[in-house]
Amino acid sequence: MNAMPEQKRAPPELLSALRNEFGDRFSTSEAVCLHHGSDESAYPARPPEAVVFPATSHEVAAIVKLCARSATPVIAYGVGTSIEGHLLAVHGGVCIDMSRMDGVLALNTEDLTATVQAGVTREQLNTHLHGTGFFFSVDPGANATIGGMAATCASGTNTVRYGTMRDNVLSLTVVTAEGRIVRTASRAKKSSAGYALTQLYVGSEGTLGIITEVVVKLHPQPEAIAAAVVNFPDVRSAAQAVIQAIQMGVPLARSELLDALAIRAINAHSRTNLRALPTLFLEFCGSSAQIEEQSQIVREIVAQCGGGDFQWATRPEERSRLWTPRHHAYFACLQLKPGSRSITTDACVPISRLADCITETLEDIEATQLPTPLFGHVGDGNFHCLLLVDPADPREVEAAEAFSRRLVRRALAHEGTCSGEHGVGLHKMAYLNEEYGADAVDIMRRIKVALDPMNILNPGKVVDVSRPSCHEVA
Amino acid sequence: MNAMPEQKRAPPELLSALRNEFGDRFSTSEAVCLHHGSDESAYPARPPEAVVFPATSHEVAAIVKLCARSATPVIAYGVGTSIEGHLLAVHGGVCIDMSRMDGVLALNTEDLTATVQAGVTREQLNTHLHGTGFFFSVDPGANATIGGMAATCASGTNTVRYGTMRDNVLSLTVVTAEGRIVRTASRAKKSSAGYALTQLYVGSEGTLGIITEVVVKLHPQPEAIAAAVVNFPDVRSAAQAVIQAIQMGVPLARSELLDALAIRAINAHSRTNLRALPTLFLEFCGSSAQIEEQSQIVREIVAQCGGGDFQWATRPEERSRLWTPRHHAYFACLQLKPGSRSITTDACVPISRLADCITETLEDIEATQLPTPLFGHVGDGNFHCLLLVDPADPREVEAAEAFSRRLVRRALAHEGTCSGEHGVGLHKMAYLNEEYGADAVDIMRRIKVALDPMNILNPGKVVDVSRPSCHEVA
Numbered sequence: 001m002n003a004m005p006e007q008k009r010a011p012p013e014l015l016s017a018l019r020n021e022f023g024d025r026f027s028t029s030e031a032v033c034l035h036h037g038s039d040e041s042a043y044p045a046r047p048p049e050a051v052v053f054p055a056t057s058h059e060v061a062a063i064v065k066l067c068a069r070s071a072t073p074v075i076a077y078g079v080g081t082s083i084e085g086h087l088l089a090v091h092g093g094v095c096i097d098m099s100r101m102d103g104v105l106a107l108n109t110e111d112l113t114a115t116v117q118a119g120v121t122r123e124q125l126n127t128h129l130h131g132t133g134f135f136f137s138v139d140p141g142a143n144a145t146i147g148g149m150a151a152t153c154a155s156g157t158n159t160v161r162y163g164t165m166r167d168n169v170l171s172l173t174v175v176t177a178e179g180r181i182v183r184t185a186s187r188a189k190k191s192s193a194g195y196a197l198t199q200l201y202v203g204s205e206g207t208l209g210i211i212t213e214v215v216v217k218l219h220p221q222p223e224a225i226a227a228a229v230v231n232f233p234d235v236r237s238a239a240q241a242v243i244q245a246i247q248m249g250v251p252l253a254r255s256e257l258l259d260a261l262a263i264r265a266i267n268a269h270s271r272t273n274l275r276a277l278p279t280l281f282l283e284f285c286g287s288s289a290q291i292e293e294q295s296q297i298v299r300e301i302v303a304q305c306g307g308g309d310f311q312w313a314t315r316p317e318e319r320s321r322l323w324t325p326r327h328h329a330y331f332a333c334l335q336l337k338p339g340s341r342s343i344t345t346d347a348c349v350p351i352s353r354l355a356d357c358i359t360e361t362l363e364d365i366e367a368t369q370l371p372t373p374l375f376g377h378v379g380d381g382n383f384h385c386l387l388l389v390d391p392a393d394p395r396e397v398e399a400a401e402a403f404s405r406r407l408v409r410r411a412l413a414h415e416g417t418c419s420g421e422h423g424v425g426l427h428k429m430a431y432l433n434e435e436y437g438a439d440a441v442d443i444m445r446r447i448k449v450a451l452d453p454m455n456i457l458n459p460g461k462v463v464d465v466s467r468p469s470c471h472e473v474a
Numbered sequence: 475m476n477a478m479p480e481q482k483r484a485p486p487e488l489l490s491a492l493r494n495e496f497g498d499r500f501s502t503s504e505a506v507c508l509h510h511g512s513d514e515s516a517y518p519a520r521p522p523e524a525v526v527f528p529a530t531s532h533e534v535a536a537i538v539k540l541c542a543r544s545a546t547p548v549i550a551y552g553v554g555t556s557i558e559g560h561l562l563a564v565h566g567g568v569c570i571d572m573s574r575m576d577g578v579l580a581l582n583t584e585d586l587t588a589t590v591q592a593g594v595t596r597e598q599l600n601t602h603l604h605g606t607g608f609f610f611s612v613d614p615g616a617n618a619t620i621g622g623m624a625a626t627c628a629s630g631t632n633t634v635r636y637g638t639m640r641d642n643v644l645s646l647t648v649v650t651a652e653g654r655i656v657r658t659a660s661r662a663k664k665s666s667a668g669y670a671l672t673q674l675y676v677g678s679e680g681t682l683g684i685i686t687e688v689v690v691k692l693h694p695q696p697e698a699i700a701a702a703v704v705n706f707p708d709v710r711s712a713a714q715a716v717i718q719a720i721q722m723g724v725p726l727a728r729s730e731l732l733d734a735l736a737i738r739a740i741n742a743h744s745r746t747n748l749r750a751l752p753t754l755f756l757e758f759c760g761s762s763a764q765i766e767e768q769s770q771i772v773r774e775i776v777a778q779c780g781g782g783d784f785q786w787a788t789r790p791e792e793r794s795r796l797w798t799p800r801h802h803a804y805f806a807c808l809q810l811k812p813g814s815r816s817i818t819t820d821a822c823v824p825i826s827r828l829a830d831c832i833t834e835t836l837e838d839i840e841a842t843q844l845p846t847p848l849f850g851h852v853g854d855g856n857f858h859c860l861l862l863v864d865p866a867d868p869r870e871v872e873a874a875e876a877f878s879r880r881l882v883r884r885a886l887a888h889e890g891t892c893s894g895e896h897g898v899g900l901h902k903m904a905y906l907n908e909e910y911g912a913d914a915v916d917i918m919r920r921i922k923v924a925l926d927p928m929n930i931l932n933p934g935k936v937v938d939v940s941r942p943s944c945h946e947v948a
Contacts, residue, residue: 108824108826109721110721110825110826111824111825111826112721113824152666153665153666153670154666155664155666159664164664164666166670166673167641176913176917180913181913182910182911182913182914182917183910183911183914184910184914185891185910186886186889186890186891186909187824187889187890188822188823188824188855188856188885188889188890188891188894189822189824189825189854189855189856190629190633190638190822190854190856190891190894190895191627191822191891191893191894192626192627192628192629192638192677192893192894192895192896192897192898193891193892193893193897193898193902193905193906193909193910194677194898194906194909194910194915194918194936194937195674195677195678195682195918195921195922195936195937196627196640196670196673196674196676196677197910197914197917197918199640199670199673199674200669200670200673200674200921202670203666203668203669203670204669208669219723220722220723247583247584247586248694249693249694287764287767289763289764289767290761290764293761293763348662348663348664348665349662350582350585350587350661350662350663351584351585351663352582352584352585380663380664381662381663382662382663382664411662412660415660415661415662416660416661416662417659417660417662417664417665417667418667419665419666419667420662420664420665420666421664421666422666423666423667424666424667424668428667431667432667432668435660435667435668436656436657436658436659436667436668436671437656437657439650439654439655439656440656440657440658440671441668443650443656443671443925444668444669444671446924446925447669447674447921447924447925448669449924450920450921450923450924451917451920451921462668462669463668463669
């Protein structure tokens, strides 16, 4: 039961059954499979054997039931923006593309909830919410699907104020490894009835079930929003300013740090003319009086930390001119080295350790030959280094991986985590033992085996079930 | 592996091993066992066979290892204030009393975290935090232990603003069924590294592991706090006022509703002289300007809903005179009928359904012969009815249980949950199937079997593992 499935081909009768069922919503074309077997990581593609485009939870359940008969792997696919190798069909199998599951099923603004199919993107949901006075807060760099964001426990620039996906998902509809459809919770704001299935599936990366519908929390649009850009002489002092603001309890709406290289990348990509210095992008929200109050406190902190003047953006189009380039920072940085892929780190540490962790990391960047912009959600203690490598050059890839290993260990030494928001995928499996210890990872493995005994749900990701679980009493 | 352990006695060699190991921190005295085999529910006591008083996680692990040898049940005990039968030793076994694990291990106010042993009570932690400018927010009625609150996913009057235990626990130390010690997460503010063990153990009621240490989030003390009491002509209009405030995004710090009977109980118990009318206890916090702003909005809503004037309490001792009686409401209500026990309901529904759910429930109370005060955390959609019964009168107990069943079904029909904050224990096991469906409960059962294959961790609670799990492919 614990053994990895053999890397066998999906049986022809499965493929013809899926073709019969889904018609032109089924494909084995090489181009389609190749597209669905890669993500934004530096890994080479590992295409699935077929791609299906279901429209409902029941269709997803039907696919899983068909695949389960031959223990054929199933991998859910949103828009392909994950960066840890989550989507690669390392054991073959069938990709379930959620793009046709793009319906907003219910808006309950009086309860501050929306129910969406998993293929709805975050921008699509916010467009749908336009004019309601509410918004969906979680905003990773990419315009990812809500289902994919739930599966990886995504967060973003708003998380410092509004939380991660785990904080913003109220309930899920999930297809189990047997093709059953379960709902993990009611729409009540809180519950202590039974085990926290919602939170367990959030961040499980398609390895425990396939998320098909999501009830998310909405937040009231603040009365006013004001964004500010401020430069610093060095990265450490910029981080220090945010740390002090957080520790004083200032409810920052956003607090993004970008180093000079990241700013140069943004300027080149988005035709902005930001000063190429370590920079904070800050946002305040609330009533005008609250914004004035908060920003006054932060201005004083910034001045003490050696930062410059605030350049304000208050009108929506001004703020958009600021934040759109920030959301495109990942893609902008890739352009620093044409043809490159990024090996992206994702350390997150307690905020009291952040300045030291960043400082030590900057020294490590100095010693690295690769262009490595640094930016992140410093209010959460989370920052990314983008190690830009030529994926065809094994020395560059290995240098970047060695840096990444050092950074993970540094983050763990600072009581942090190897992944703040990108998940484990293929890339971070080896780090879980270091972060949690073998006994905690064994608990995760047992959960995987219990919920997916044939190991057909995105196999080879998050936890390795090829090693036997240790059920014996110590 | 799935079968319930036989209801055998703990073997004499186990009891003598525990006595050897723990000396006078081990007891089989009838009085001690009786005390540890009951809680605040109406169930008759089911004493364990022995009680041990460990001081460290390693001692808890040692107890579990010893018990595991003979598949003897282990039940963790905080201060005994749960009300769903969580603590009853229905299959015998050994009670682990956490009262000596009362150390605050670390205060990291710069990270807004504290690390405590599981036996620290919420009041003890807040006393420890006195003068730091920070507080721990979750406040169920009783002065429960942090470990017990984590185990039941407790919440309280502050939850409308600061969240439940699931929102306020960052990491746990847990002893597994094999007596291994695992840490579920780092101290980073967020993580997407692997499955959400922390959230899974929170609310698992001692059935998946024994919580021995907890890293909780702290919150900065607000600059100012103002509490207000306001009367309404009926319960529905009081609920409506809170619902509208929540829907407008007013960040209420507390919003408690009490019906006239609950107010009378409080007056009698705490010597207050509140008007015996449906009443809201409200609290606002922030800067003085923010409080003025928020309370102005709420005053207008209250007036539209037919509510009276605000009676303010702003000084700490005035607020304490208000909130201490509210926290004692449960015990005050028991005094309405001397010798009674309460069968306490815990429905929680989306806020748009709350007024209807409460109105229908009040009609049901009218038809019930039992004294039944109603109060609750209406900002979360959560309210309690205390059905005061003579536990020796089976007709009263059955009438209360029938009411409770009707209320659960009403809450589910309103898209809510059978338990907002009290947990499942013995009392609500039968409702999980109705709330989640059999397939979702099967997922919970598989998790239980995977993590506790011998069923020694608080057996007979939350999920029934005597029924076989369905691993077969559908």
